[in-house]
Amino acid sequence: DTGVSQNPRHKITKRGQNVTFRCDPISEHNRLYWYRQTLGQGPEFLTYFQNEAQLEKSRLLSDRFSAERPKGSFSTLEIQRTEQGDSAMYLCASSGDRLNTEAFFGQGTRLTVV
Amino acid sequence: GENVEQHPSTLSVQEGDSAVIKCTYSDSASNYFPWYKQELGKRPQLIIDIRSNVGEKKDQRIAVTLNKTAKHFSLHITETQPEDSAVYFCAASKSNTGKLIFGQGTTLQVKP
Numbered sequence: 519d520t521g522v523s524q525n526p527r528h529k530i531t532k533r534g535q536n537v538t539f540r541c542d543p544i545s546e547h548n549r550l551y552w553y554r555q556t557l558g559q560g561p562e563f564l565t566y567f568q569n570e571a572q573l574e575k576s577r578l579l580s581d582r583f584s585a586e587r588p589k590g591s592f593s594t595l596e597i598q599r600t601e602q603g604d605s606a607m608y609l610c611a612s613s614g615d616r617l618n619t620e621a622f623f624g625q626g627t628r629l630t631v632v
Numbered sequence: 633g634e635n636v637e638q639h640p641s642t643l644s645v646q647e648g649d650s651a652v653i654k655c656t657y658s659d660s661a662s663n664y665f666p667w668y669k670q671e672l673g674k675r676p677q678l679i680i681d682i683r684s685n686v687g688e689k690k691d692q693r694i695a696v697t698l699n700k701t702a703k704h705f706s707l708h709i710t711e712t713q714p715e716d717s718a719v720y721f722c723a724a725s726k727s728n729t730g731k732l733i734f735g736q737g738t739t740l741q742v743k744p
Contacts, residue, residue: 549730551730551731551732553732558737559736559737560636560638560721560723560734560735560736560737561676561721561732561734562734563731563732563733566729566730566731573729574729574731609675609676611732613730615730619730620666620678620681621666621678621730621732622678623668623675623676623677624675625674625675626675
């Protein structure tokens with residue numbers, strides 16, 4: 519499968535613990551995005567990278583959230599001191615940087631905070 | 633701020649009928665409008681998109697129209713089939729970032 523890959527697919531964690539998710543984009547894509555989706559809602563933008571540079575962060579991304587894309591390839595999203603409100607599907611997407619190219623989504627990581 | 637409104641939230645049609653979903657965007661600088669289909673437990677998948685330099689695009693049973701002046705765009709599905717049942721999301725973005733602002737989604741049910 520040469521699409522966007524996310525790991526793990528599911529994560530159950532206790533409140534207060536830290537979690538880290540990984541996204542491997544399509545190899546030739548320069549742009550990488552993180553979104554959060556809760557039940558019955560559309561995906562909400564969290565942050566985006568152009569190569570290794572993090573160019574925009576949503577106000578939704580509190581200081582407990584941090585994302586990296588160290589070599590412009592895979593990306594990680596870390597949530598520190600998880601709260602029950604963090605429970606959601608975390609989606610990663612990638613695209614090329616030509617004008618208006620399609621964004622391909624991964625299958626997501628479903629986080630449950632208990 | 634950036635916002636996309638989508639209606640209706642649920643839509644039920646008989647197989648063979650047409651379905652129309654409408655979206656309105658707030659940022660006049662938006663120039664790319666994709667539509668995604670998401671089946672339960674699966675990733676969003678692009679079904680059709682339109683760029684701001686055209687007013688209509690069609691792909692078999694699916695068409696999208698764009699009215700830049702009114703900041704409206706719509707998805708039209710003709711001859712619906714049970715396998716069209718899913719959640720559909722519209723989105724808007726600007727080419728400088730590609731960041732997608734999604735609507736709230738429409739749950740389409742096609743009854744056999």
